[in-house]
Amino acid sequence: MNVLVVGCGRLGTRLAGLLDEHGHDVAVIDSNPDAFRNLSESFSGITVTGMPMDMTVLQNAGVESCDAVAVVTPDDNLNITVSQIVREFFGVQNVVARISDPARENVFERFGLKTVCPTNLAGDSILTALTQPLASKNLSFESATATFHFRAVDQAHEGIPVSAAPKDVGETVFGVLHKNGTLELYSADRKIILTEGDKVIFAKVID
Incomplete structure (x- = not known):
């Protein structure tokens, strides 16, 4: 154009x-x-x-x-x-x-x-940041777009490795936001054990 x-x-x-x-x-x-x-x-x-x-x-x-x-x-x-x-x-x-x-x-x-x-x-944007700090986020990489969203770890899933966390079709584990505020990125050779209050970050290509 x-x-x-x-x-x-x-x-x-x-x-x-x-x-x-x-x-x-x-x-x-x-x-x-x-x-x-x-x-x-x-x-x-x-x-x-x-x-x-x-x-x-x-x-x-x-x-x-x-x-x-x-x-x-x-x-x-x-x-x-x-x-x-x-x-x-x-x-x-x-x-x-x-x-x-x-x-x-x-x-x-x-x-x-x-x-x-x-x-x-x-x-x-500021309203969302204040009231929905863990709302889903989209990022574009050239022609592809990925969405990142959070799921809180409840008592039923405490103690399991993040690789075993339930996820939807097409989703992959990106990392864990621990309740103390630290972020731990996931990799296949890294075992992350979930505790109640953690939040698992999932990624999925949507476009």
Whole structure:
């Protein structure tokens, strides 16, 4: 895909780098030329200095041939303006805008824009960390995704080796989180005996 990233702050830098690593053709716009120093030395895309609302700047960045545009500056008002320009004047339908103010997210959506609100995402993540510290976690490794989840050791399973812990089809033992807070990784030549209060970590490839 040809993707234009508007804004080269922390989020824009991260996004542009990920897109570039995945083989997409990437262009980045920022009004501050120093912002491009944050990009990796291996970044193979193009950078364009200028005001994102300037249609000539957008054209110089190749917006007319873009399949998707991400508008991720720290300014919500600028993001909605640029997103509308890209959609209405250049006909790019796949536009995603960063919205820092959760109260504005619904407003943006009424304009037909796809939005991502870092404030809401961070709030949800912190809530999960506080209230569900042992919730399942997913990790992606290139094209594969693995899920990790915990099961508490009850009295009935105390004293058995972790290799004998009951598990579902496709699961493998990853390690044991002991009740004292230490983590012990499992290997076939390592015998770990379970005690009540421990938590067994299981891993399973889901994609």
